[in-house]
Amino acid sequence: MARFAGGKAPFLRASDEKDYGTKVMMKDFMIALLPVILFTWYKNGIQVYLDGNIGLLEMFYPLVFILLGGFISVMMEGIFVFVTNKEDRSLKGIMTKLSVSFSAIPGLILALLLPLYTPIWVLIFAAFIATIIGKMIFGGFGHNIFNPALLGYTVVGFTLMGVINNAGGLFNASEAIIDSYAGATPLGALASSGQINYDILVAPYGSLWDFFIGTIPGALGETSALAIMFGGLYLVIRKVIKWYTPVIYVGTVFGLSWIIGALSGDAGLWFPAYSVFSGGVMFAAVFMATEPVTTPTNILGKVFFALFLGVFTVLFRFVGSLPEGVATSLIFLNIFTLPIDKFTAVIRTKRFTKPGGLYFGILTGLLLVLAVYTLVKAGNMYTVYIPYLGWVI
Amino acid sequence: MIFQKIKGVFIDGKKDLCKKSPLKEYLSPKYVYIPLLQRTSNLKAEVKVGDEVKVGQVVATNEQQMNVRVHASVSGKVTAIKKVWHSSGKMVDAIEIENNFQNQLTESIKREENVDSLTREQLIKKMELAGITGLGGAGFPTHIKYKTKAKIDTVIINAVECEPYLTCDYHFITTYPEKLLKGATYMMKAADATKVVIAYKINNKQIREAVQPFLPKFPHVELFPVKNVYPAGWEKFIVEQVTKKTYNGLPAEAGVIVNNSATAITFADAVEMNIPLIARPISITGEGIKKPGSFYVPIGTKVSELVELCGGYVEGLDPLKYNYIAGGPMTGRAIFIDDLVVNDTLGAVIVKPVIEGLHPECLGCGKCADVCPAFLTPTEIKKAFERKDIKLLSDLNANKCVECGLCSYICPSHVEITEAVAKGKDLLRKGAK
Ligand code: SF4
Numbered sequence A: 001m002a003r004f005a006g007g008k009a010p011f012l013r014a015s016d017e018k019d020y021g022t023k024v025m026m027k028d029f030m031i032a033l034l035p036v037i038l039f040t041w042y043k044n045g046i047q048v049y050l051d052g053n054i055g056l057l058e059m060f061y062p063l064v065f066i067l068l069g070g071f072i073s074v075m076m077e078g079i080f081v082f083v084t085n086k087e088d089r090s091l092k093g094i095m096t097k098l099s100v101s102f103s104a105i106p107g108l109i110l111a112l113l114l115p116l117y118t119p120i121w122v123l124i125f126a127a128f129i130a131t132i133i134g135k136m137i138f139g140g141f142g143h144n145i146f147n148p149a150l151l152g153y154t155v156v157g158f159t160l161m162g163v164i165n166n167a168g169g170l171f172n173a174s175e176a177i178i179d180s181y182a183g184a185t186p187l188g189a190l191a192s193s194g195q196i197n198y199d200i201l202v203a204p205y206g207s208l209w210d211f212f213i214g215t216i217p218g219a220l221g222e223t224s225a226l227a228i229m230f231g232g233l234y235l236v237i238r239k240v241i242k243w244y245t246p247v248i249y250v251g252t253v254f255g256l257s258w259i260i261g262a263l264s265g266d267a268g269l270w271f272p273a274y275s276v277f278s279g280g281v282m283f284a285a286v287f288m289a290t291e292p293v294t295t296p297t298n299i300l301g302k303v304f305f306a307l308f309l310g311v312f313t314v315l316f317r318f319v320g321s322l323p324e325g326v327a328t329s330l331i332f333l334n335i336f337t338l339p340i341d342k343f344t345a346v347i348r349t350k351r352f353t354k355p356g357g358l359y360f361g362i363l364t365g366l367l368l369v370l371a372v373y374t375l376v377k378a379g380n381m382y383t384v385y386i387p388y389l390g391w392v393i
Numbered sequence B: 001m002i003f004q005k006i007k008g009v010f011i012d013g014k015k016d017l018c019k020k021s022p023l024k025e026y027l028s029p030k031y032v033y034i035p036l037l038q039r040t041s042n043l044k045a046e047v048k049v050g051d052e053v054k055v056g057q058v059v060a061t062n063e064q065q066m067n068v069r070v071h072a073s074v075s076g077k078v079t080a081i082k083k084v085w086h087s088s089g090k091m092v093d094a095i096e097i098e099n100n101f102q103n104q105l106t107e108s109i110k111r112e113e114n115v116d117s118l119t120r121e122q123l124i125k126k127m128e129l130a131g132i133t134g135l136g137g138a139g140f141p142t143h144i145k146y147k148t149k150a151k152i153d154t155v156i157i158n159a160v161e162c163e164p165y166l167t168c169d170y171h172f173i174t175t176y177p178e179k180l181l182k183g184a185t186y187m188m189k190a191a192d193a194t195k196v197v198i199a200y201k202i203n204n205k206q207i208r209e210a211v212q213p214f215l216p217k218f219p220h221v222e223l224f225p226v227k228n229v230y231p232a233g234w235e236k237f238i239v240e241q242v243t244k245k246t247y248n249g250l251p252a253e254a255g256v257i258v259n260n261s262a263t264a265i266t267f268a269d270a271v272e273m274n275i276p277l278i279a280r281p282i283s284i285t286g287e288g289i290k291k292p293g294s295f296y297v298p299i300g301t302k303v304s305e306l307v308e309l310c311g312g313y314v315e316g317l318d319p320l321k322y323n324y325i326a327g328g329p330m331t332g333r334a335i336f337i338d339d340l341v342v343n344d345t346l347g348a349v350i351v352k353p354v355i356e357g358l359h360p361e362c363l364g365c366g367k368c369a370d371v372c373p374a375f376l377t378p379t380e381i382k383k384a385f386e387r388k389d390i391k392l393l394s395d396l397n398a399n400k401c402v403e404c405g406l407c408s409y410i411c412p413s414h415v416e417i418t419e420a421v422a423k424g425k426d427l428l429r430k431g432a433k
């Protein structure tokens, strides 16, 4: 007679296979960032070099900046593990911990959210907020409430934007000398002019095609809808994300923007297209609204999350004084991930009988009220300016 | 969401390990150990140490709970009552019978004249007296299902065997196709139904080939292929596919009774020869077994003897790096000591390597909720269990979990999520009392 190993059913696990599991998903996530990284390197490095506005070495700066973001995050987590984990401080022990923590991802995403000429110390500070405050303090991978990269970005955005702008900010050497930009991004143009006018919002940057391809000023990773879509497609095919989260989110922003445009007297489709292709909507849709840890788990939760996110993005963007609604709305909704998960799970099981129906009613009701509120207020935004409405709610 | 339709997941069957070799009979072990536990019923021994018993003689009963009866599976002398390992993962008392190799039959085992004139009541009585239970793993006394007041129009024979590795039903059916059809027909009569549907996995065309030649004699029987996914063999899933109807509690609500194919074959013998449930098929398989195979053995046979017949474990097997699983790999139980005996629900023993690895935490991907055939949300049930929130557990229908294991199977982070849901289910049951 022999003594055998214990264990719990099922004794077959898909994750025992080499080609399936969280590690593979996270690797896929990084691969999906590649088109975005390559595009931004092309746009902010290679193309600028070809224009003759920077030197050969500087050409590699965007790439170095992004990789540095990943590297710094990994180092910080390593140091955190070293400091907190008294039992095992060997290099091997730390490496093992890091191998299931996927620390490079928040760093890479963080770098992609930031403007090209962010000073390195600001990047380090943001990475600290992201990995240590945003993730490790909560208990590490799987326990964080906020999207780490987004938290780092938001904190920096609220506190150090002036520093970043002084250092050169969003505009690469070629963009900085284009007069028509007048030192503003498309969203900046909307915020300062307050008008829905093709000639102010789109024409200075070329055409909507440039918005789609991504040859407009903006943070490193957010400008190219095309590159982001490639990444998103890859993630969907590899079953890392669900297709409907980005589609519903972008669709909501598109739809609401369209109505807002129409209310302001221009029902052209260019405005909603401008709205989703400018700022971080596309990037957030594919890489952050789908981030599994900090967004709801079940299908219905994801759907509600995407809808709410769309409404809040529009609300924060067009009503209130924030130039960019994406990050704020995401961070804000991260707080509600847990309750959304809980209520939608009950709806899933109880369907429309009590209390599922009740919860369903509350969630849809809330969503509708918010959407209507946003529309009413945003339709007025160009006449009545309501400061900080986003924070009043 | 709105149209909840069970999809199931394709899982590599690994059935080839044991499919090729035919069903072998191993009917005369030196000792058998009849466990005094059946499903949740503790049984009372009806024989004493020193008694002589014959094949088919009642040796243990529990009259309070659904009149469970267990029979001697060999003839010989009761030599002891001792503890053995049982597929439930516990050690239980068992009646040890030393085989005298005479194969003396008890008087009631004889050919039944006029099988065709048996009434519904007589058939159900036979089921009860023969101690027939669900051989698919549930172990529920079959006669209870047939005592339903509901109008039954179809008896579904579950020949799906959707768990990976398992081939005992497959072997049993392909060896006794005619008995299967007969048993199913008697079941149909016992249910006052008009139709039999045999559900089998579409890739098991050998089952169709084996059964088809006999079908002209059984015009009321229909073969129904189901998809090669897990859990295609789950009662509710089969009923939904066959009848396009669903139910909440028992299949009888949809006008059907579902029985395992091995149960039907056993019932054929019980009707025609009055042989009670004393033997069953079992697969001994897995990567840790030298020559995996399926056997037809008396209840109470030691599994170790069957492993010997398979050539033993593979060379150099380190038991601490292997699981010894009673039942299928998805729902079975790890047994620590390889001293198990065959009981009525044990369809397989699988010896397979433990795959070690470092796994991240739950990342909230939601795959577990996507695959759950009962449409539950395992992660939330887990949280509710951790907070001991009984109200929430009931809002989340934790009691509806069928412990199919799919959520843990699919989890990319190797979370023991099935176990967590099962605990939540337990807490809900205890808390609700
Ligand atoms: S074990 Fe339970 S919770 Fe998990 S998939 Fe099966 S039925 Fe659903």
Ligand code: SF4
Pocket: A297, B361, B362, B363, B364, B365, B366, B367, B368, B369, B378, B379, B407, B410, B411, B412, B413, B414, B415, B417
């Ligand atoms: S338990 Fe596993 S499958 Fe379920 S959400 Fe967590 S990681 Fe995903």
